[in-house]
């Protein structure tokens with residue numbers, strides 16, 4: 726079926742789900758099967774202007790070959806003269822970014838946070854064994870599926886390692902590791918750093934190094950300078966502390982992370 730060539734006539738287009746930098750995402754339904762999907766529409770003109778054709782090609786190449794419950798599926802793609810269309814899995818819960826914002830104090834309890842992080846560790850273990858690093862793990866790129874399952878989306882920044890980053894960084898600095906911020910070559914360990922940043926943000930309600938002035942954020946990242954409020958449990962402090970480590974080689978690897986006491990939290 727993945728060899729089938731799709732076109733717009735195969736779909737009924739529904740409401741816009743979100744607006745991205747390079748195009749919009751719409752709810753859509755395949756006419757014959759009534760299967761509901763998310764259609765991500767990118768404008769070729771903007772993709773060319775931003776010089777990100779290689780990124781879009783990589784997003785398609787990587788995401789369409791991945792099969793994991795915590796990775797958003799790409800079922801296929803097609804294009805017309807002006808647009809590229811990505812046929813993506815529909816995750817009804819929307820972005821984790823949005824779910825966080827809707828929480829009191831913008832945070833989840835530790836049990837729910839541990840559940841999400843466990844999904845993320847499982848997805849990254851799968852990605853890393855395929856030598857794919859995501860490089861852009863953050864709440865905006867994580868979606869919530871049926872029964873609150875976390876899904877990694879937006880592979881626009883993922884690469885096959887090893888890689889030295891060529892494209893200029895854009896968007897928030899909060900999730901970038903020291904080696905990425907310095908533009909140094911980086912490996913799978915950047916995803917480890919961002920798990921630590923995400924775990925902190927889910928539990929505390931703000932990013933560990935965040936400051937409105939990015940050069941202060943930059944300095945805090947380089948000095949690994951963050952404080953943990955005292956409502957955070959000891960296992961969670963240890964979990965975060967084993968990932969927010971300057972030396973990439975000293976970050977706790979996924980194989981150990983999956984057995985960390987804090988992730989055992991959500992046994993029930």
Ligand SMILES: COc1ccc(/C=N/Nc2[nH]nc(C)c2C(=O)Nc2cccc(NC(C)=O)c2)cc1
Pocket residue numbers: 742743744745750763765813814815816817818819820823868878
């Ligand atoms: C405005 O409230 C919303 C509630 C739920 C959604 C669900 N989005 N689900 C998706 N499934 N597959 C993809 C791809 C998406 C998606 O990109 N969603 C998306 C994109 C950009 C912004 C948002 N905004 C929010 C609030 O989630 C959602 C989208 C919007």
